[in-house]
Amino acid sequence: MSRLWPWLCAASVALSLLMLAALLTLLLTRGLGHFWPATLESVTLDSGEIIAGEAVREAPLPHRDGEERLYFTGNRDLDSHRWRWVAIDRIAERSTPRALVRLERSPWGDFIGYLSAFESGSDHLEGDAAWHALTTALAHTTFERSNATLVLQSATGETLRQPLNEIYRAHRPNAMAWWEKIRYWFQGVWQFLSEGPRAANTGGGVWPAIFGTVLMVMVMSVIVMPFGVLAAIYLNEIAHQGRLTRLVRIGVRNLAGVPSIVYGVFGLGVFVYGIGSSLDAWFFSDSLPSPTFGTGGLLWASLTLALLTLPVVIVATEEGLARIPDAQREGAVALGATRLEMLTRVVLPMAAPAMLTAMILAVARAAGEVAPLMLVGVAKLAPQMPVDGEFPYLHVERKFMHLGYHLFDTAYHGEDMQAALPLVYATALLLVVIVLVLNLTAILLRHYLRHQRGQSC
Numbered sequence: 001m002s003r004l005w006p007w008l009c010a011a012s013v014a015l016s017l018l019m020l021a022a023l024l025t026l027l028l029t030r031g032l033g034h035f036w037p038a039t040l041e042s043v044t045l046d047s048g049e050i051i052a053g054e055a056v057r058e059a060p061l062p063h064r065d066g067e068e069r070l071y072f073t074g075n076r077d078l079d080s081h082r083w084r085w086v087a088i089d090r091i092a093e094r095s096t097p098r099a100l101v102r103l104e105r106s107p108w109g110d111f112i113g114y115l116s117a118f119e120s121g122s123d124h125l126e127g128d129a130a131w132h133a134l135t136t137a138l139a140h141t142t143f144e145r146s147n148a149t150l151v152l153q154s155a156t157g158e159t160l161r162q163p164l165n166e167i168y169r170a171h172r173p174n175a176m177a178w179w180e181k182i183r184y185w186f187q188g189v190w191q192f193l194s195e196g197p198r199a200a201n202t203g204g205g206v207w208p209a210i211f212g213t214v215l216m217v218m219v220m221s222v223i224v225m226p227f228g229v230l231a232a233i234y235l236n237e238i239a240h241q242g243r244l245t246r247l248v249r250i251g252v253r254n255l256a257g258v259p260s261i262v263y264g265v266f267g268l269g270v271f272v273y274g275i276g277s278s279l280d281a282w283f284f285s286d287s288l289p290s291p292t293f294g295t296g297g298l299l300w301a302s303l304t305l306a307l308l309t310l311p312v313v314i315v316a317t318e319e320g321l322a323r324i325p326d327a328q329r330e331g332a333v334a335l336g337a338t339r340l341e342m343l344t345r346v347v348l349p350m351a352a353p354a355m356l357t358a359m360i361l362a363v364a365r366a367a368g369e370v371a372p373l374m375l376v377g378v379a380k381l382a383p384q385m386p387v388d389g390e391f392p393y394l395h396v397e398r399k400f401m402h403l404g405y406h407l408f409d410t411a412y413h414g415e416d417m418q419a420a421l422p423l424v425y426a427t428a429l430l431l432v433v434i435v436l437v438l439n440l441t442a443i444l445l446r447h448y449l450r451h452q453r454g455q456s457c
Helices: 004-035 128-139 178-194 207-238 243-255 260-283 298-322 326-334 339-368 403-413 417-456
Strands: 041-045 050-060 067-072 083-087 091-095 100-105 111-120 123-126 148-153 159-163 167-171
Touching (some): 004 178, 050 083, 050 111, 100 148, 111 128, 111 159, 123 128, 128 148, 167 178, 178 207, 207 298, 207 339, 243 298, 260 298, 298 339, 326 339, 403 417
Antiparallel strands (some): 041 050, 041 091, 050 067, 067 083, 100 111, 111 123, 111 148, 148 159
16 A cells, blocks of 8 residues: 555646646647638538638537538628538538638628728729738728728628728738748737737737736735735734634634635725725715725725735745744844844745745735626726826726636627637636746745855855
């Protein structure tokens, strides 16, 4: 039996690593693959009908043998559908015409078909000249788009006139070389990271959500770390180690297991409706009944998550303080140091790695929380950023966007769940990367402090 335990431990570690690798692989392939220009097909059915679109996946037919293929066809303004299931045995011919165009536009979503003409003022261009004029106009923001119109044709022959100022991107994937596809992929990733959302969060980028997530985590860390460290110092270094102290420790550890939505309800009742409404009555009475602090915002969200992560910080810091030998404290006092000098110059520097560990745990939990934020400040779309060029520059009373809530809203509240699924994977991957970057920063700082302490010893 003693020989079996190492194998069981190794198998558990291997299984954990495999699960982590599977998760990251799924997010990488589905998330980053969304920005790759997929091949467009023109499909002729046995009935003579022609459809054009991107082949997404295949599945068995529900009531008979064989398989069917799902195509993203776009063109919702023409037939009110964006998706089409086609039985494979009904396909008479498949081709990939170089002239097939995919346009990202608003408000009707993607168009897949052919570009017949480009009209701007008295100019009427067709063929490759029309495509060149379109790409040039989209590349130059100074181009006057209001008078330009595209004449489009669907695979079924329907004609559509599309204003140019409603188009965001355009490409012909079947005519692109591999380096052009790579460049298009990088452009798509950059736009995803640098632009704001559109089409009810099912298109565009997530920059406001990235900024809001990082800013909230930073404000939360600034609030929670001093209180958590001071509480841990009091419990481990100052308080009498009796029954009451043990009860406080038990209470702190139990608070770490309270569901996060409970903290959200507490933040809504105490911070938003209690303190926020009082601040409005005292300082912003001229703005009432429109609330200033009496509604959800960055400050109340940060305070709520600080309260949520406070037990984690206290427990991790106190464990680090408990590992410091008593001889270090007694030696400092014996050399004439006061109690305060012993704490600030001996104990706290030695406990700095434990404090950073506490911050890592707090950041990892706070960055992924969604339930309490839904009650105390996060918004589906925030019209104003919490930071701008107006005094006082940081506006903690404003609502903000968060990657976790953006992920939830895109996955469950979008008008087209299938179309939003790739963005869900991309946003989830981005949230994981941000948490890893924040954690790695704290980990590197912790190793640096340990190295510095080792050199000083």
